[in-house]
Amino acid sequence: MIRTMLGAATIHRPSVKAKLEKAIESSKGMRSYIRASLSENGKSVLPLEHQEEISSLSDANAFIAVGEKETHFKAGDEVTVVVLERRYI
Structure with missing residues (x-):
């Protein structure tokens, strides 16, 4: 809603x-978004340490989207990444 109020052409x-x-784990039955750093070329993503700390929000340029039915991803798996900075798309 805020993006719409600011006049953004797209809100998603x-x-x-x-x-x-790096491997990640998530709770089953709950969609989660893990703070992450997307590489310059957009081909790889690294989950940030200390997810519970608010400071990791400022370090993130992306979120790894983890679905409700997924609980574990290992290094090398392909994941869906929500991009926060336009230069990566």
Whole structure:
């Protein structure tokens, strides 16, 4: 809603597929978005350490989207990444 009020042409963030650099886990039955750093070429993504700290929000340029039925991804798996900065798409 805020993006619409600011006059943004699109309100949804684009997403891309990228290779995971480090294994991640998530709770089953709950969609989650893991703060991450997308590589300059947009081909790989690294989940940030200390997800519970607010400071990791400023370090993130992307979120790894983890579905309700997924609980574990290993390094090298392809994941869906929600891009926060336009230069990566």
